[in-house]
Amino acid sequence: MEVVNQFVVSPCVSVCEVDERDICVGCLRTLDEIARWGVMSHEERMHVMTELLPLREAGDVT
Template sequence: MSRSGAVRSPCVSVCALDENDICIGCQRTADEITRWSQMSDEERLQVMKLVIQREDEIAL
């Protein structure tokens, strides 16, 4: 049984939303940031996959 909160926040303390409502520091949406503490680890892992995709899009 996994403990809740095992997936750490990607926050890097650079908190500013871009025109698409995505944080320029951690690449999460405002909704994802707001709900993070209530998410299960499975939900957090899904968000982290989206974060990686968003980072890849910026790198292009």
């Protein structure tokens, strides 16, 4: 059985400031996502990284 690295690096870029929607202007995560990052499952982190952050960057999701 192949072991896959399930470590997802935080998208934090050390620009910790939230906008009026409570989304960090540096990493585009919500305050809840930032607070929960350490206890999120691999799947949850991948969802944030591959689905939510690109949509927020494009302005499609709050």
